[in-house]
Amino acid sequence: MNNSELPKYFKFDKDEIWFEEFEVEKKTMKITYKLNKILSYCTSKYQEIALIDTNAFGPCLVLDGIMQSTTKDxxxxxxxxxxxxxxxxxxxxxxxxxxxxxxxxxxxxxxxxxxxxxxxxxxxxxxxxxxxxxxxxxxxxxxxxxxxxxxxxxxxxxxxxxxxxxxxxxxxxxxxxxxxxxxxxxxxxxxxxxxxxxxxxxxxxxxxxxxxxxxxxxxxxxxxxxxxxxxxxxxxxxxxxxxxxxxxxxxxxxxxxxxxxxxxxxxxxxxxxxxxxxxxxxxxxxxxxx
Amino acid sequence: MNNSELPKYFKFDKDEIWFEEFEVEKKTMKITYKLNKILSYCTSKYQEIALIDTNAFGPCLVLDGIMQSTTKDxxxxxxxxxxxxxxxxxxxxxxxxxxxxxxxxxxxxxxxxxxxxxxxxxxxxxxxxxxxxxxxxxxxxxxxxxxxxxxxxxxxxxxxxxxxxxxxxxxxxxxxxxxxxxxxxxxxxxxxxxxxxxxxxxxxxxxxxxxxxxxxxxxxxxxxxxxxxxxxxxxxxxxxxxxxxxxxxxxxxxxxxxxxxxxxxxxxxxxxxxxxxxxxxxxxxxxxxx
Missing domain, CATH: 3.40.50.150 (Vaccinia Virus protein VP39)
Structure with missing residues (x-):
């Protein structure tokens, strides 16, 4: 998949990839993770599903741009x-x-x-x-x-x-x-x-x-x-x-x-x-x- | 003070001001706060001192770009x-x-x-x-x-x-x-x-x-x-x-x-x-x- 087809919560900056999560609803803070790799990305009948390998928390599950599960915690x-x-x-x-x-x-x-x-x-x-x-x-x-x-x-x-x-x-x-x-x-x-x-x-x-x-x-x-x-x-x-x-x-x-x-x-x-x-x-x- | 003279951890995006903190040392994740206002900014003999009013955590103390104390927690x-x-x-x-x-x-x-x-x-x-x-x-x-x-x-x-x-x-x-x-x-x-x-x-x-x-x-x-x-x-x-x-x-x-x-x-x-x-x-x- 081409980077430009990925959702906007993925940020590409020179050689770096970041995942940017907004605090739900209020959008007053966000946590951003540096990625080793986007492991997979797809859309199901219900949502966007991304598996990302983060530097700080290892492989993680992201649904509709919201962090759900990290390997580290x-x-x-x-x-x-x-x-x-x-x-x-x-x-x-x-x-x-x-x-x-x-x-x-x-x-x-x-x-x-x-x-x-x-x-x-x-x-x-x-x-x-x-x-x-x-x-x-x-x-x-x-x-x-x-x-x-x-x-x-x-x-x-x-x-x-x-x-x-x-x-x-x-x-x-x-x-x-x-x-x-x-x-x-x-x-x-x-x-x-x-x-x-x-x-x-x-x-x-x-x-x-x-x-x-x-x-x-x-x-x-x-x-x-x-x-x-x-x-x-x-x-x-x-x-x-x-x-x-x-x-x-x-x-x-x-x-x-x-x-x-x-x-x-x-x-x-x-x-x-x-x-x-x-x-x-x-x-x-x-x-x-x- | 002109915005362009402020340190790079302040981000100006249209009408919005954000403060972006890197996780110290490893730079693998960052937390970013939407600001109501930069209350004050100065440099002392020892460091850069910013007082910022965040949406999520109220007024906060930031030293050299690192969050130190928030009113909310x-x-x-x-x-x-x-x-x-x-x-x-x-x-x-x-x-x-x-x-x-x-x-x-x-x-x-x-x-x-x-x-x-x-x-x-x-x-x-x-x-x-x-x-x-x-x-x-x-x-x-x-x-x-x-x-x-x-x-x-x-x-x-x-x-x-x-x-x-x-x-x-x-x-x-x-x-x-x-x-x-x-x-x-x-x-x-x-x-x-x-x-x-x-x-x-x-x-x-x-x-x-x-x-x-x-x-x-x-x-x-x-x-x-x-x-x-x-x-x-x-x-x-x-x-x-x-x-x-x-x-x-x-x-x-x-x-x-x-x-x-x-x-x-x-x-x-x-x-x-x-x-x-x-x-x-x-x-x-x-x-x-x-």
Missing amino acids: GFIYNEMITHIPMLTHKKPKRALVIGGGDCGAVRELSKYRELDSIDMVELDEVVTRECIKFLPEISGGENFDSRVNFKFGDGVEYVKNVSQKYDVISIDSPDPESYAKDLFGEEFYRNVKKSLNDDGVMVCQSESPMLHMDIINNTREILKDNFNIVRTYVAFVPSYPGGLWSFTIASDVYDPLNLDQNRLPDTTRYITREIAKSCFNLPNFINNLK | GFIYNEMITHIPMLTHKKPKRALVIGGGDCGAVRELSKYRELDSIDMVELDEVVTRECIKFLPEISGGENFDSRVNFKFGDGVEYVKNVSQKYDVISIDSPDPESYAKDLFGEEFYRNVKKSLNDDGVMVCQSESPMLHMDIINNTREILKDNFNIVRTYVAFVPSYPGGLWSFTIASDVYDPLNLDQNRLPDTTRYITREIAKSCFNLPNFINNLK
Whole structure:
């Protein structure tokens, strides 16, 4: 492909290639990465998909010009969105990931022997195919655990109609732009609840407390209408604008503050038994959550 | 001043002004901020000093093109570099800040009634003057606590010669570039130790674990040669490249893991009693510290 046919977030400057990401919505800051190479670029039915090899963060997935997963820090997000709900539920057998096209979340779930099945409903099969090929350090490449089932399609539709129920559901969505907006809506969360067993646990990424307290508060309000227990926890994700990232977890039965950190697999790179507990200690400026 | 006389890290694009910061040393990524206004720009004997009003982080201090303090997240760094050593020492009476020209650290120290004196040795008086004028939310403006003493000069020289000893010393240095290099060296830390009472506590910022594990390990090695107890803790600083920031604290007597969180002032915005403890829970990927 000719450079001039590539989107404008790729900048060519003499011998250098840079990828320039705008902070979503407000366009008040941008992070720019020097690239070793554009590994691949294509458009699917849903979006522009780029795999880029950055100097600072290694190979990365970019969707519609927004950084999604980097090899250097992607494990932080993927660990936090899977291990916290898995340790919160006492006996999880069936897990579902909605989104999570980079396969990092299902890879973390595969570390739990007690799971019988791990389903992943990703809208865009092309994203998964590209990540298997170009992001093996996150996706694990082609060798998937035999319990993993890919179900490509719309997660919003999936939870409307699914018959068999889950113990743990992780909602690994992109920012609430365009096609992902419904993944932050009321109807979706009601259907997620219906897709859980009575003692099920769900978690979603709820954006940056530095930049989007509105999204955190909105997500918490919807979840509180549907679940007895709702808690927000945080982790560092250096490659996301705002650095500090939030996740919101909900259940009718299990309180995440009592999670069993001793079941944490010993192959994690970010989360420790201590962090599994202390990630719920929120900074004062976000302690006044609704 | 004419725009063309300003340094190249200011970009003028139609009606817009942007400030472009390179990640130090490696130049593999940059963060760019849209500006409302350049509040002031001058050169002192030591450096280029810019005060800029950013859309995303409010008014900020920039030295030689590197972001130092932002109004939106500067409190995180300033709280972490003062409250942890203050709670670690059992009866601090005299505190010293080396660097800290934005006055945020001495402002946090002022919250402790038990302190008799708070000294600040900043190399560049112009930085402090500009921050008092343009960053009142960090510096507190002109109304300083009467215990605060400004001693403008070289911190490296100061600890060589000072006669009265301190209980707590916070080393609030910029990145280890040019004139700040000595603030990361062996001789400096030996003199810091000499400037402390026998049960004194010192802390320094030790850069980002995502980008500079070498600096963290080097700092820890030097401190371990000089102190019985050396510990590293972390905080989020969204506006610094790498997001996750580290601090290393040392004492011959007090173990920071036993700090007294109940003495924490109730006016902090980031640190809570829980975070004062859990900031020592390091992610797995930095648990193999030297």
